[in-house]
Amino acid sequence: MIQPQSVGIVAPLTAHFSEALKLRSGGVLPEYDLVYETYGELNAARSNAVLVCHALSGSHHVAGCYADDPANVGWWDNLVGPGKPLDTERFFVIGVNNLGGCHGTTGPRSINPASGRCWGADFPFVTVEDWVEAQARLADRLGIERFAAVLGGSLGGMQAISWSLQYPERVANVLAVASAPKLTAQNIAFNEVARQAILSDPDFHGGHFYEHGVVPARGLKLARMIGHITYLSDDSLGEKFGRSLRHGKAVYSYDVEFEIESYLRYQGDKFAGHFDANTYLLTTKALDYFDPSFEHGGNLAAALARSSADFLVVSFSTDWRFAPERSREIVYALVHNRRNVCYAEIESAAGHDSFLLDDAHYHAVLRNYLARIKV
């Protein structure tokens, strides 16, 4: 058996687009940069391109690491590489940071050409559909007419689904992992608490905190702590942390007593140290808004009738953020349209986070599906 390999040292690229992009929100981006990475080689027929779409806190950095930062490994490195399920010996893989992001692509930290200052809270609302539009322009730039596959987990899966609706002729396969056709009220509720934590942080300064030399770290930390609880299952938190007490017994203090408290605070602080609060707000709103069935009176099957791609839908048994039931809704709507769809419900204790993990069954499903794609 071939030892799974890494794509090794990678470097991000930047594509500048000077043609204005009209957004669903009514806003316009007069020009913008998209930062992206590629792994593998585009074949002569330009038929082996695969687009990987990122979720809330992801980026274009899908695989490999940076020469000057070898510890910074791509978020889906276990999946993408030579001999890995998404095999870079066969596929030309692209990761792109979405508009409104904070990893190099034009976003709230970028300069608003109209004001000469950071966009901040004035950055226009962006939607899944806008991201797909921008990704399509990048595909044009790279000479890719049709993707062999578009895939993603969570919010990334929503982009993959949207590709099949906005550009049905440009995507042969959609892989939607741990995704949903739209958020539930509970999903929106968690996003709303996270947003209120940021918006009510006095250091947010109405979204123009850059000019005040501060960041709304308290709000971002709380938002990330809430997120982390929902990414993991009750069982996995129980297995990892249970009721373990740092000092072996209660010490009656608001410092860390239970290990789960330490974990959440650490994750929250780490995130608040690098992620942009406006990007967090914009991205949770993009999640809330996504609903291809909306213009079809809530009828998902009617919405998905536009798609012509083959689908692989994957869910995880303990994912309560994007539960298997939500994936099944996608499957049923596709079956209703007589589309080719494979569905795998993976037994995993790790909750929503499972889509990032190296689960043998999960990776076998992806490997087998991707191996059958003709390029």
Add this chain to the structure above:
Amino acid sequence: MIQPQSVGIVAPLTAHFSEALKLRSGGVLPEYDLVYETYGELNAARSNAVLVCHALSGSHHVAGCYADDPANVGWWDNLVGPGKPLDTERFFVIGVNNLGGCHGTTGPRSINPASGRCWGADFPFVTVEDWVEAQARLADRLGIERFAAVLGGSLGGMQAISWSLQYPERVANVLAVASAPKLTAQNIAFNEVARQAILSDPDFHGGHFYEHGVVPARGLKLARMIGHITYLSDDSLGEKFGRSLRHGKAVYSYDVEFEIESYLRYQGDKFAGHFDANTYLLTTKALDYFDPSFEHGGNLAAALARSSADFLVVSFSTDWRFAPERSREIVYALVHNRRNVCYAEIESAAGHDSFLLDDAHYHAVLRNYLARIKV
């Protein structure tokens, strides 16, 4: 059929205790007041007393309303009254606000006799066991040697369980509704985020905000919003709010767009307007600490061997905060000890909040169990 009646106009009473109370945390309350209400009449044999223990945001005001505030109806009014499941024609029912509370009982808003200022964050940590201890002193004061029943929902159920362990000879029946023998890591995680929201609010002032003429309303609001999500089921949020948009379509703003956002903000603001932040912190810690199995190496059956009461344990199918599985742990541990235990798992869409609602099956179970209690 007798029309269910209210206990009508009620008035809180105050009992002052001048004997110091040693707390599990090592702290001492030199003296304290307990505010309580009673409904029905204590019989000559003093054998018909029932203690109702409150949960996180509850109080002594269990039933009826106040002459000067008729809209302020007790939190379990649908359960307690003449002809109701907890029939005040038969039982003498007591509700008591717990130590550390903010409804009249000595708590962080009270004056610390040592300093002459509000206790604030200096109020000692209190535990479920401390609350039971204080409740037992109130029972002494009222001449009640043995309760016909001690009951409560959620954290109230934990107190009822603890009664059977601290004073097995003083409680004939325990009714633990939507409760758990201890919190899971996920439960603690949600409490921790709520605490961090309060502790990190600049208006918290290290717990001494009273002296600054402010309250940490942002933090309390967030804490309550998080709580509300966990009190309701995904399904009930979906049924109540779904993806209903206030303006019928996306308007791309951080103001209320989805109705669920409006609901959470309203609940958060309302709560922040009256509840005490230090009480919230103390109460979530009491929840986290409760674990009668801790001193028995995690063996709940060994812990419950001390109890001699008969038990009714009730859970709700969609309660994911204190799931049916947690109630079953209590049941199994009691069965292991050959105790009399009835268990009802109620089909309800309303999640944890079900214990406060007037569900016909749920109330029938309580009515029948309570009717069989001899007084």
